[in-house]
Amino acid sequence: MLDLLSLQKEFLLSHIKEGDAVADFTMGNGYDTVFLSKAVGERGSVTAFDIQPSALESTSANLRRNGCPENWRLICASHDRANEFIKGKIKAGVFNLGYLPGSGNKALTTARRTTLPAVKSALEMIDSEGILLVAVYPGHPEGAAEGRELCEFFSGISRYSFSVTQIRLLNSPDSPFFIVAEKAH
Numbered sequence: 001m002l003d004l005l006s007l008q009k010e011f012l013l014s015h016i017k018e019g020d021a022v023a024d025f026t027m028g029n030g031y032d033t034v035f036l037s038k039a040v041g042e043r044g045s046v047t048a049f050d051i052q053p054s055a056l057e058s059t060s061a062n063l064r065r066n067g068c069p070e071n072w073r074l075i076c077a078s079h080d081r082a083n084e085f086i087k088g089k090i091k092a093g094v095f096n097l098g099y100l101p102g103s104g105n106k107a108l109t110t111a112r113r114t115t116l117p118a119v120k121s122a123l124e125m126i127d128s129e130g131i132l133l134v135a136v137y138p139g140h141p142e143g144a145a146e147g148r149e150l151c152e153f154f155s156g157i158s159r160y161s162f163s164v165t166q167i168r169l170l171n172s173p174d175s176p177f178f179i180v181a182e183k184a185h
Contacts, residue, residue, distance in 0.1 A: 024048035030059025079118035089127035
């Protein structure tokens, strides 16, 4: 069976290298932040966002527990404010939409009103030969609506700007899927 997480990492690793600047726009418990931190190494930088202080605490502990280099900056702010904190270009950006795993609060999820502006802003930050990866969780009403809106948005992007791919299990419509936008050369 297709392992979506491994496939996401392969896509990211094909674009990032040690020393790159990257962003985790939805840090959650920090698993993507840890992966990105190790991938870009001591000379790289990771900027990660979440609106929940508990996410920053969990991510900080996760980064330290996993021996990550001190190349990260955790910001308690919505992902739609990322351009206030990231001033240069990034080689990769990751969105892992939905709710904070383990929080017990499934009512607090990413939402269309901030996700689409955040994704649009993130695309402007992507450097040449960079990548934006968006994991979507359509198993709840807001996630399904978020997914439809994002698919419609990405479908309208010129293929001369970004090559956009969707990876989805066709026979499991409520399963998570992801969208990859790779900057055209």
